[in-house]
Amino acid sequence: MLNLYHQEMFKLMKKRSTWICTILLVVQNIAFAIIGKSYPRFVPRQLFADDFATISFIIFIMIAASASIISTEFEYNTIKNMVSKSYSRQTILFSKWLAILTYSSVIFFFITLLSYINKVVLYGTDFSLTNKLPGINLPTWQYWLLTVATNFFTMWLLLSAVFLMASMLKKGTTAITLGIVGYFAISVVGRIMFLIINKWDFIKWNPINLMNYPSQLAFPDLEKLTHLNNTEMFAGSAVYMILFMGLGMYLFSKKEV
Amino acid sequence: MDNSTLAVKHLTKFFGKKQALSNITFECQKGHIVGLIGANGAGKTTIMKSILSMIKSDGDISINGQTSTFDNHKILSEVGSLIEYPGIYPYMSGRDHLKIFTDDTKDKAQRIQDIITELNLKDYIDKRAKGYSLGMKQKLGIAMALVNDPSLVILDEPMNGLDPKATKDLRELILKKKAAGTTFLISSHILGELQKLAEDLIVIDHGKVIKKTTMASLLENNNHYLTLSTNNDPQTFDILKQANYTICSTDPLKIILPSEKSVENIMELLASNNITVRDLRHIDDDLEDSVLKIIAK
Numbered sequence: 001m002l003n004l005y006h007q008e009m010f011k012l013m014k015k016r017s018t019w020i021c022t023i024l025l026v027v028q029n030i031a032f033a034i035i036g037k038s039y040p041r042f043v044p045r046q047l048f049a050d051d052f053a054t055i056s057f058i059i060f061i062m063i064a065a066s067a068s069i070i071s072t073e074f075e076y077n078t079i080k081n082m083v084s085k086s087y088s089r090q091t092i093l094f095s096k097w098l099a100i101l102t103y104s105s106v107i108f109f110f111i112t113l114l115s116y117i118n119k120v121v122l123y124g125t126d127f128s129l130t131n132k133l134p135g136i137n138l139p140t141w142q143y144w145l146l147t148v149a150t151n152f153f154t155m156w157l158l159l160s161a162v163f164l165m166a167s168m169l170k171k172g173t174t175a176i177t178l179g180i181v182g183y184f185a186i187s188v189v190g191r192i193m194f195l196i197i198n199k200w201d202f203i204k205w206n207p208i209n210l211m212n213y214p215s216q217l218a219f220p221d222l223e224k225l226t227h228l229n230n231t232e233m234f235a236g237s238a239v240y241m242i243l244f245m246g247l248g249m250y251l252f253s254k255k256e257v
Numbered sequence: 258m259d260n261s262t263l264a265v266k267h268l269t270k271f272f273g274k275k276q277a278l279s280n281i282t283f284e285c286q287k288g289h290i291v292g293l294i295g296a297n298g299a300g301k302t303t304i305m306k307s308i309l310s311m312i313k314s315d316g317d318i319s320i321n322g323q324t325s326t327f328d329n330h331k332i333l334s335e336v337g338s339l340i341e342y343p344g345i346y347p348y349m350s351g352r353d354h355l356k357i358f359t360d361d362t363k364d365k366a367q368r369i370q371d372i373i374t375e376l377n378l379k380d381y382i383d384k385r386a387k388g389y390s391l392g393m394k395q396k397l398g399i400a401m402a403l404v405n406d407p408s409l410v411i412l413d414e415p416m417n418g419l420d421p422k423a424t425k426d427l428r429e430l431i432l433k434k435k436a437a438g439t440t441f442l443i444s445s446h447i448l449g450e451l452q453k454l455a456e457d458l459i460v461i462d463h464g465k466v467i468k469k470t471t472m473a474s475l476l477e478n479n480n481h482y483l484t485l486s487t488n489n490d491p492q493t494f495d496i497l498k499q500a501n502y503t504i505c506s507t508d509p510l511k512i513i514l515p516s517e518k519s520v521e522n523i524m525e526l527l528a529s530n531n532i533t534v535r536d537l538r539h540i541d542d543d544l545e546d547s548v549l550k551i552i553a554k
Binding site: 003007010011014015016072073076077078079080081083084085086088253256257 | 306309310311312313328329330331332333334336338340341342343344345346347348349353356357358361401
């Protein structure tokens, strides 16, 4: 198991795209921090609390990485090298989840740290981390860390669906498309979904509604629309994650190559 | 004591309603090279994939005495394989591939270096595999199959894409590993090459084993031919026909040399009829002819 995990990490490190994407995230983060400084109408504190908008880009990269960590094994025919060894298919998939969990954790931590450095270097005493953001009843530092943590959690709800699709199909493009569509689904169907939830309460348990979790933590009034409290959001997301990943595991374990 | 490295019993596989394998049973003895022969679609690759848990199948597969199934195949740690075409990550070098697929032992680096030397990979092993030719990829795939010194090696068309020098290098390496006790199950369309390697043969046709034999006994039953060039071929034809020799062709004059008769008998017969023999050649059926005859039956 550990050996497979090392293999997955080794492969991730050897991919140029891993490094290129990381560099792009750093450039984007610093660029947005500079823009925030130069054009204060962007509300620097809000920008900082959202990791200078880098979280969205991290999510896109993680969707692609999660889909391709499975699909490329089929595209390159390397899946045969893996399943024809002593490892079970479950262990193979689990090692891939762990690799993406490590990758996403490192990137989130690194970008969060970089955002803090940008704040200290570029903004100095322009705003205090202990002050509250306008319209949000939390100190900036608390809102900032909560945003990072809940986005990370919700991203994994999305990634579990991407893993499921990638385990079902041999092509990664469909899984990537689903992940990106899922990411934008809230803004596209949000208003209609809230109307439907108002009419049929059970619809509130759909995974798209659960992706409102980060926003609801910042804006508790959103609960009136989602019909779910924060605990229910967390539990619902966790159940979907287990369901998607369990189903993905089952399908992958039956896969012939 | 059971000396088989691989035992396959009653292996059956359906793809939908189509039966691909039917009650396949055979064994590979320790330290033997076993050739798996059959036409395209006969079921060779399906057998290999079943042994390697790539596909589900019914029947029993035992490797070094341990049962291996689709869901539980720990024993495959003792197996090296290359099926169809090699699986290569284009963004990694050949050495990276060997690093990740070599077991973590104290002599890991040495084993990697040995296989690089044995298969003559050194010129490109540190370059990214994206630029490798088919032959380079094939050699890397074979290196990955052999680097852990497995007790059983399963190779599906290993000579694909290899040049004559690489084919010879691979043949020598396989024979060296066999001498050290490694068991090989090899399928190949290049029967001439298999003839130089395999001791045991399993002939597959339409998903069934139609012949299990040794290379020696298969070739022993082959026809031996003589081609003759004389000062009077038409008269020679008549003489040999009257003497009940089987004539295969007249231009060149080719006869089957029965095992009970010698060349000396023929030379005496022709000399007594004043025929001068200008040229005489022996020709034997090869593995290809033997296999074609078996399949045609």
